Amino acid sequence: MVQPNDYNNDFENKWCPGCGNFLILNAMKQAFAAQNIPPEKMMFISGIGQAGKTPHFIQGNIFHTLHGRALPVATGAKTANHDLNIVVNSGDGDCYGEGGNHFLAAIRRNVDITLLVHNNQVYGLTKGQASPTTALGTVTRLQNQGTTSQSFNPMSVALAAGIGFLARGFSGKTEQLTDLIRRAMAYPGFALIDILQPCVSFNKINTQKWYMDRVYDIEETGHDSADFAKAMALAMKWGDKIPTGVLYEQETVPFHQRIKALGKKTLISHAFDARKVSRAIL
Amino acid sequence: MTIDITVKIGGEAGQGIQTIGTLLSQVCHGAGLFIFSVDDFESRIRGGHSFNLLRISDEPVKAPGNGLDILVALDQRTLSLNRDNLAQDAMVILNSDTDVGFKENILSIPLKGLAKEAGGAITANTVAAGAILSILGAPYKILENLLKNRFAAKGEKIINLNTTAAKKGYGAAGEIRFSKKFSWTPQDTGAVIINGSRAIAMGALASDCRFFSFYPMSPATGIMTSVVPFMDKLPIVMEQAEDEIAAVNMAIGASFAGVRSLTATSGGGFCLMTEGLGLAAISETPLVIVNAQRPGPATGLPTRTAQADLLFVLNASQDSFPRFVFAPGSPMEAFELTKKAFALSEKYQVPAIVLTDQFLNNSQVTQENTFVVDENLPTFICHDDDMTDPGQYMRYCFTQDGISPRAIPGRGKAIVRATGNEHNEAGQISEDAENKIAMSKKRNGKCKAMIQEMDLPRVLHGDSNTLLVGWGSSREIIIEACTALRQKGKDVGAVLIKEIWPLDRDRWRDILKDRTFIMVEQNSNCQMGQIISRETGLFYHGAVLKDDGRPLYPEYIIEKTTQIME
Numbered sequence: 132m133v134q135p136n137d138y139n140n141d142f143e144n145k146w147c148p149g150c151g152n153f154l155i156l157n158a159m160k161q162a163f164a165a166q167n168i169p170p171e172k173m174m175f176i177s178g179i180g181q182a183g184k185t186p187h188f189i190q191g192n193i194f195h196t197l198h199g200r201a202l203p204v205a206t207g208a209k210t211a212n213h214d215l216n217i218v219v220n221s222g223d224g225d226c227y228g229e230g231g232n233h234f235l236a237a238i239r240r241n242v243d244i245t246l247l248v249h250n251n252q253v254y255g256l257t258k259g260q261a262s263p264t265t266a267l268g269t270v271t272r273l274q275n276q277g278t279t280s281q282s283f284n285p286m287s288v289a290l291a292a293g294i295g296f297l298a299r300g301f302s303g304k305t306e307q308l309t310d311l312i313r314r315a316m317a318y319p320g321f322a323l324i325d326i327l328q329p330c331v332s333f334n335k336i337n338t339q340k341w342y343m344d345r346v347y348d349i350e351e352t353g354h355d356s357a358d359f360a361k362a363m364a365l366a367m368k369w370g371d372k373i374p375t376g377v378l379y380e381q382e383t384v385p386f387h388q389r390i391k392a393l394g395k396k397t398l399i400s401h402a403f404d405a406r407k408v409s410r411a412i413l
Numbered sequence: 414m415t416i417d418i419t420v421k422i423g424g425e426a427g428q429g430i431q432t433i434g435t436l437l438s439q440v441c442h443g444a445g446l447f448i449f450s451v452d453d454f455e456s457r458i459r460g461g462h463s464f465n466l467l468r469i470s471d472e473p474v475k476a477p478g479n480g481l482d483i484l485v486a487l488d489q490r491t492l493s494l495n496r497d498n499l500a501q502d503a504m505v506i507l508n509s510d511t512d513v514g515f516k517e518n519i520l521s522i523p524l525k526g527l528a529k530e531a532g533g534a535i536t537a538n539t540v541a542a543g544a545i546l547s548i549l550g551a552p553y554k555i556l557e558n559l560l561k562n563r564f565a566a567k568g569e570k571i572i573n574l575n576t577t578a579a580k581k582g583y584g585a586a587g588e589i590r591f592s593k594k595f596s597w598t599p600q601d602t603g604a605v606i607i608n609g610s611r612a613i614a615m616g617a618l619a620s621d622c623r624f625f626s627f628y629p630m631s632p633a634t635g636i637m638t639s640v641v642p643f644m645d646k647l648p649i650v651m652e653q654a655e656d657e658i659a660a661v662n663m664a665i666g667a668s669f670a671g672v673r674s675l676t677a678t679s680g681g682g683f684c685l686m687t688e689g690l691g692l693a694a695i696s697e698t699p700l701v702i703v704n705a706q707r708p709g710p711a712t713g714l715p716t717r718t719a720q721a722d723l724l725f726v727l728n729a730s731q732d733s734f735p736r737f738v739f740a741p742g743s744p745m746e747a748f749e750l751t752k753k754a755f756a757l758s759e760k761y762q763v764p765a766i767v768l769t770d771q772f773l774n775n776s777q778v779t780q781e782n783t784f785v786v787d788e789n790l791p792t793f794i795c796h797d798d799d800m801t802d803p804g805q806y807m808r809y810c811f812t813q814d815g816i817s818p819r820a821i822p823g824r825g826k827a828i829v830r831a832t833g834n835e836h837n838e839a840g841q842i843s844e845d846a847e848n849k850i851a852m853s854k855k856r857n858g859k860c861k862a863m864i865q866e867m868d869l870p871r872v873l874h875g876d877s878n879t880l881l882v883g884w885g886s887s888r889e890i891i892i893e894a895c896t897a898l899r900q901k902g903k904d905v906g907a908v909l910i911k912e913i914w915p916l917d918r919d920r921w922r923d924i925l926k927d928r929t930f931i932m933v934e935q936n937s938n939c940q941m942g943q944i945i946s947r948e949t950g951l952f953y954h955g956a957v958l959k960d961d962g963r964p965l966y967p968e969y970i971i972e973k974t975t976q977i978m979e
Binding site (some may be wrong): 412 | 643645649650659663666670688689787827829831832840842
């Protein structure tokens with residue numbers, strides 16, 4: 132059996148002490164081990180930001196790409212070999228800002244990958260500027276008169292774009308998060324978990340306590356994840372109470388199953404047949 | 414005596430100009446004649462002024478014709494625009510509503526009226542094709558057979574509609590004949606009509622490219638549409654990306670996962686791809702990008718041609734890294750160089766750019782059919798079995814030649830780490846100063862061997878006093894101009910560049926030293942001339958530049974070269 136420790140590697144971790152990312156990393160390892168997937172069968176693809184560094188701190192195949200571009204790279208990799216288990220680590224700035232167009236397109240394609248958005252409502256790597264999920268009017272070092280854009284709601288946008296699996300987690304609830312990651316990976320299609328996390332260095336508002344006072348598990352209070360309208364109502368909920376858990380889950384056909392050429396086997400597993408190519412093109 | 418004529422069919426977008434051109438091309442092809450066909454169109458679907466310029470000869474032709482022997486004016490404007498360009502005994506077919514008849518070499522035909530008589534206004538193109546072929550003396554039977562084949566799938570009714578329309582066209586032309594006559598004997602020369610777009614698609618497929626990602630952009634879209642007919646026959650996936658950024662990054666992702674990938678765009682899209690180009694470079698992921706050039710900057714002239722992205726593609730993306738740049742001079746060369754780009758990109762784990770343009774991508778030309786799919790494709794991938802301990806595999810391990818054995822993630826025990834950040838041998842982020850120097854050196858160190866892979870420019874009459882130097886799609890036009898200048902007694906040769914970067918500066922210098930050389934380029938700032946100066950220290954004596962977005966013609970080069978030489 133694969134153990135969470137099999138995912139440890141000896142590369143020096145570079146996050147701030149107390150960062151929510153440590154807990155997310157831990158939940159990832161637990162979830163992969165729970166599914167008995169060995170590290171060499173995992174592929175971690177990330178963009179830029181503190182979340183983007185995640186793949187370096189875990190054992191497995193990695194592609195640490197460009198700011199905002201993890202999803203297109205993951206789409207290409209999954210298309211080339213849909214047997215790969217691909218997890219994308221992104222952040223609120225990386226995914227909802229720089230990569231916004233790719234975020235929408237990946238939902239529409241329904242690529243069978245798991246997207247973990249480490250959402251701390253701030254830019255950590257570049258030291259504390261507003262992110263797309265920062266609340267309107269929040270004062271930062273750069274936006275010192277308060278931010279002037281409304282915050283982006285990834286949950287309602289993802290639902291509106293037609294996502295098949297939508298969940299929200301919190302780094303402080305590792306057990307729940309582990310379960311969400313496992314379910315997201317088991318889901319055949321594009322799965323988003325927006326993971327709320329504190330940023331101990333730059334977000335003095337949305338602290339561990341702030342979240343602890345607000346998050347609740349919708350599965351404890353009762354929720355029908357097949358009900359789109361109810362999911363949308365929960366997706367719009369923010370403030371005193373923040374729902375976590377699987378908001379929406381709907382059976383869909385993943386991207387690679389929509390493509391005829393990928394029906395029988397993976398793209399990479401075909402042998403080059405010069406005579407066949409020759410007959411076709413000449 | 415060679416017969417070599419040029420037919421121009423002009424009118425508004427949406428009048429079916431390209432259809433007429435295609436019909437004529439196919440009839441000529443079926444009779445063993447050679448064609449070179451250029452479509453000139455505006456960025457609009459209806460209206461404006463577009464034309465097809467079709468050169469037909471009983472000898473191979475590889476450049477567009479210019480002086481018009483037959484003008485087919487689907488509107489009055491085409492006639493007024495082209496009057497000055499008519500050859501001495503040129504004939505004009507004028508689409509008319511009212512006039513019918515032949516005077517002063519203008520044959521007025523009511524194309525639409527005749528099409529309606531035949532059963533449908535939509536067949537006006539077929540009427541026109543019939544009239545033109547009649548004037549050229551082509552037996553009706555050839556056109557009839559072609560129409561039967563072309564519309565076979567659409568049934569008897571459509572075939573009859575078109576053959577009737579064709580007959581109307583023949584009837585309207587009556588006994589009127591153009592002065593030059595081909596011998597219209599049906600024959601199969603084994604040649605094919607092909608354009609650059611299709612040749613690139615074929616080259617990619619022959620290279621085992623299985624993933625095509627793109628965002629539609631003229632004039633590159635034709636490459637992707639050329640792949641479509643093969644999608645049912647071969648294991649390939651094509652994905653229209655949300656933008657060019659996604660297109661290039663998808664190609665990188667697929668390539669990282671072990672499948673050869675292609676993306677194609679034009680200059681504006683290439684601008685968006687430059688970030689991805691750098692990612693391919695630092696992560697040492699093979700990547701082939703086609704940049705089909707059109708005039709810029711920004712949107713520029715969307716449907717027209719240029720050679721103005723050379724300096725850009727050579728320098729695109731920040732910092733420095735090795736890359737291949739190829740610029741084919743014909744569809745056949747586009748096929749060969751696409752294959753070479755794939756092979757070398759994978760061998761050296763560097764990006765390769767195929768630089769074409771609207772002229773090469775869209776122009777149809779009769780080519781000898783020597784396209785070959787290589788039986789055994791060399792691949793440059795390592796597997797667990799090739800390693801002493803797959804557990805110790807390091808994606809970027811230092812080697813003598815800078816090329817680290819490339820394993821594919823998820824295909825074995827070896828763990829593959831690729832990173833856009835500067836990284837150590839294991840692919841982990843490294844900010845170490847010594848490591849940065851060593852990694853830059855490793856990547857750039859590949860250049861030495863890469864240069865050895867490159868063919869030198871082709872030289873014609875290299876001992877001439879004056880050499881015309883050009884690159885990419887203008888090759889055959891320069892050759893034709895050079896031949897004509899030599900016939901006029903000028904001591905002129907040509908240097909034709911198809912493999913641009915990296916270049917062997919010493920051997921390029923040997924070709925050009927002690928010679929007067931004139932650059933021939935379709936840009937405003939003589940980009941190849943600048944590169945030659947920078948790399949060889951040799952300065953061009955003059956430049957024939959054309960920056961209007963329209964194709965080069967041999968006559969233009971002859972005229973400008975003669976002026977410079979005087």
